[in-house]
Amino acid sequence: MIYQSLGEMGKYELFMVILLMDIIVSGWRFDGGGGYGLVDGLRMDYYYMMNCPFAEGIVKNAVNRHLQADPTLAAALIRMHFHDCFVEGCDASVLIDSTKGNTAEKDSPANLSLRGYEIIDEIKEELENRCPGVVSCADILAMAARDAVFFAGGPVYDIPKGRKDGRRSRIEDTINLPPPTLNSSELIRLFGQHGFTAQDMVALSGAHTLGVARCSSFKHRLSNFDSTHDVDPTLDAQFAKTLSKRCSDNSEQAFDTTKNTFDNDYYNALQRKTGVLFSDQTLYNNPRTRGIVNAYAFNQAMFFLDFQQAMIKMGLLDVKEGSNGEVRANCRIIN
Numbered sequence: 351m352i353y354q355s356l357g358e359m360g361k362y363e364l365f366m367v368i369l370l371m372d373i374i375v376s377g378w379r380f381d382g383g384g385g386y387g388l389v390d391g392l393r394m395d396y397y398y399m400m401n402c403p404f405a406e407g408i409v410k411n412a413v414n415r416h417l418q419a420d421p422t423l424a425a426a427l428i429r430m431h432f433h434d435c436f437v438e439g440c441d442a443s444v445l446i447d448s449t450k451g452n453t454a455e456k457d458s459p460a461n462l463s464l465r466g467y468e469i470i471d472e473i474k475e476e477l478e479n480r481c482p483g484v485v486s487c488a489d490i491l492a493m494a495a496r497d498a499v500f501f502a503g504g505p506v507y508d509i510p511k512g513r514k515d516g517r518r519s520r521i522e523d524t525i526n527l528p529p530p531t532l533n534s535s536e537l538i539r540l541f542g543q544h545g546f547t548a549q550d551m552v553a554l555s556g557a558h559t560l561g562v563a564r565c566s567s568f569k570h571r572l573s574n575f576d577s578t579h580d581v582d583p584t585l586d587a588q589f590a591k592t593l594s595k596r597c598s599d600n601s602e603q604a605f606d607t608t609k610n611t612f613d614n615d616y617y618n619a620l621q622r623k624t625g626v627l628f629s630d631q632t633l634y635n636n637p638r639t640r641g642i643v644n645a646y647a648f649n650q651a652m653f654f655l656d657f658q659q660a661m662i663k664m665g666l667l668d669v670k671e672g673s674n675g676e677v678r679a680n681c682r683i684i685n
């Protein structure tokens with residue numbers, strides 16, 4: 351890892367250096383011409399243009415502070431951005447609270463264990479004090495996820511900003527989130543509907559290098575799996591016992607051996623048949639995706655590069671601009 355070899359330089363300072371280099375090398379404008387699938391109006395320098403140059407730093411500092419207190423929150427922030435983008439686009443719909451007349455996305459069973467809402471609220475409050483009405487909740491979420499990847503040891507990358515917040519959040523829309531029972535072909539198809547390649551999908555699944563799952567997400571693998579198997583045959587026998595234990599004492603199972611470190615160990619776990627979710631292990635079992643898993647297990651730099659590109663792409667899903675959205679004053683409530 352070249353970044354880590356820079357030794358005593360703090361991650362924050364390093365980020366500023368890279369940001370500056372980025373500005374010098376590529377200029378300010380994200381003009382959408384460069385192959386991301388493009389959204390006019392989003393720009394790398396959006397908050398400079400909007401006279402709120404502190405926006406990035408405020409988000410980064412807050413994420414750093416929270417992760418130092420609780421490193422497991424990196425997983426929470428990254429997952430929240432994913433759930434936001436796959437439902438109604440990256441428009442912070444995942445942050446909206448239910449009201450009397452509307453049950454919001456966050457109260458769907460698919461939200462299972464989403465955490466970290468308070469971090470976003472805190473950042474929003476600080477930003478509203480500094481530059482009221484300028485920084486959208488959707489951008490805060492996208493920047494926070496990006497910073498979480500970085501502070502957990504993953505790649506550093508810049509993202510275009512300028513998303514607007516949506517005005518809809520309905521429990522029924524969470525049907526667009528992939529359940530952990532999908533096989534590799536189904537995942538390829540579902541992610542393909544959002545414009546992702548199979549390689550993007552395998553790279554994005556690598557977010558499971560961080561965090562944990564609960565029994566409810568994998569118990570279907572442990573009994574009555576299918577008509578011919580009681581236990582999922584793609585699951586290592588010893589690991590099946592570990593998972594059963596998690597179910598009996600209701601504890602969480604980490605996806606890989608380094609749950610707070612962003613690395614490629616998740617792919618090594620798949621090679622060992624110790625993928626936690628069926629949807630994880632299937633990436634290794636299916637010949638269409640096995641080669642990608644092997645490549646990422648072998649070459650962390652390749653995983654990092656593909657992951658950051660796929661995250662930038664994910665962050666552009668059905669982005670709202672102009673009057674199609676708003677900048678919420680409170681991320682939990684539509685203006």
Ligand code: HEM
Pocket residue numbers: 424425426428429432462463465528529530531537554555557558560561562563564565566567627629
């Ligand atoms: C490929 C399809 C995916 C499926 C089926 C899936 C499913 C799941 C499930 C079932 C959990 C565990 C929830 C629980 O038991 O509490 C989980 C956790 C997680 N997912 Fe995914 N996921 C997918 C893709 C992604 C993507 C694309 C990202 C982000 C880019 C992501 C980030 C995470 C993270 C970080 C966690 C851990 C959360 C924590 O520890 O708080 N997942 N996912």
Ligand SMILES: *[C@@H]1O[C@H](CO)[C@@H](O)[C@H](O)[C@H]1NC(C)=O
Pocket residue numbers: 456457458459460461462463464465
């Ligand atoms: C997730 O949804 C459940 C209902 O299925 C709800 O009880 C829970 O509070 C929600 N979790 C969060 C963090 O909003």
Ligand SMILES: *[C@@H]1O[C@H](CO)[C@@H](O)[C@H](O)[C@H]1NC(C)=O
Pocket residue numbers: 533534535536636
């Ligand atoms: C994946 O699931 C679909 C639908 O259940 C099934 O038709 C297909 O055969 C499965 N693919 C593999 C490789 O198991």
